[in-house]
Amino acid sequence: MLKPDQAADPVDIIRFAEKRMAHFMVPRFIDFAEALPKTQTGKIQKKLLREAGRSASTWDREAAGIKIAR
8 A cells, every 4th residue: 555645656566566477467457546345354346346447547558568578
């Protein structure tokens, strides 16, 4: 979670993940949210995230021209 005076850069996140993950695991889309929808037991409701899909605020790695080496 970011502190109020901090900002996150999608390119930095991709570069971080690229060094630590296999090429197929590096996310293509990044979107920032205040909170994730959770169940009463604290699990993230991934179905709701999938249904929401991409929005105008979603950052696309491929559209930004970043290629991941295999």
